[in-house]
Amino acid sequence: GQQVMQIPQYQHVQEGEDFTTYCNSSTTLSNIQWYKQRPGGHPVFLIQLVKSGEVKKQKRLTFQFGEAKKNSSLHITATQTTDVGTYFCAGRGNNDMRFGAGTRLTVKP
Amino acid sequence: NAGVTQTPKFQVLKTGQSMTLQCAQDMNHEYMSWYRQDPGMGLRLIHYSVGAGITDQGEVPNGYNVSRSTTEDFPLRLLSAAPSQTSVYFCASRRAPGRNTGELFFGEGSRLTVL
Numbered sequence: 001g002q003q004v005m006q007i008p009q010y011q012h013v014q015e016g017e018d019f020t021t022y023c024n025s026s027t028t029l030s031n032i033q034w035y036k037q038r039p040g041g042h043p044v045f046l047i048q049l050v051k052s053g054e055v056k057k058q059k060r061l062t063f064q065f066g067e068a069k070k071n072s073s074l075h076i077t078a079t080q081t082t083d084v085g086t087y088f089c090a091g092r093g094n095n096d097m098r099f100g101a102g103t104r105l106t107v108k109p
Numbered sequence: 110n111a112g113v114t115q116t117p118k119f120q121v122l123k124t125g126q127s128m129t130l131q132c133a134q135d136m137n138h139e140y141m142s143w144y145r146q147d148p149g150m151g152l153r154l155i156h157y158s159v160g161a162g163i164t165d166q167g168e169v170p171n172g173y174n175v176s177r178s179t180t181e182d183f184p185l186r187l188l189s190a191a192p193s194q195t196s197v198y199f200c201a202s203r204r205a206p207g208r209n210t211g212e213l214f215f216g217e218g219s220r221l222t223v224l
Binding site: 006009033035041042043044045048088090096097098099100101102 | 142144149150151152153154157165167168199201211212213214215216217218
């Protein structure tokens with residue numbers, strides 16, 4: 001079945017440093033979504049990528065979808081303490097979304 | 110709109126007990142799903158539904174039953190709880206079950222402990 005792998009599992013950065021999380025699928029994806037979950041909260045949608053090679057930006061966040069539509073990345077420039085949380089990618093299978101294990105980001109002020 | 114509402118928020122069960130986690134959405138979403146979240150394992154799909162009267166299994170369906178009698182409600186039943194079902198459960202919905210549809214809306218979660 002479809003597998004979505006995400007690395008790293010944890011990342012601790014100093015405030016102001018950059019952060020990147022990577023997502024890889026065993027199969028070609030029709031789209032990929034990214035979610036953020038604050039500690040103690042529920043996942044909240046960030047963005048959806050659909051096209052091969054697509055790049056989207058949201059302020060300090062940059063999302064990429066690979067040319068083969070099997071991998072994706074989320075890059076945060078100059079992290080802030082408000083970026084703390086777990087970031088999940090989710091790949092679209094037949095009728096469901098399969099999530100990666102998430103990358104937990106902590107930011108030291 | 111309340112969005113996706115889950116009840117209860119917390120529950121403690123003894124092994125072998127049964128219970129139902131409730132999920133309701135008021136956005137007229139056709140697609141609804143249940144995930145469980147365990148440390149280091151992300152969100153794993155238990156069951157999902159693409160519309161009233163239609164359900165299907167996800168990655169980890171064993172020990173759980175679902176039904177979808179209305180568009181709004183998608184309860185998750187544990188018939189005989191086991192300690193391995195200790196987890197945080199999230200219900201999620203989205204607009205339509207098509208291929209390039211939008212975001213999942215999550216409920217606030219239900220934390221279940223099975224002793």
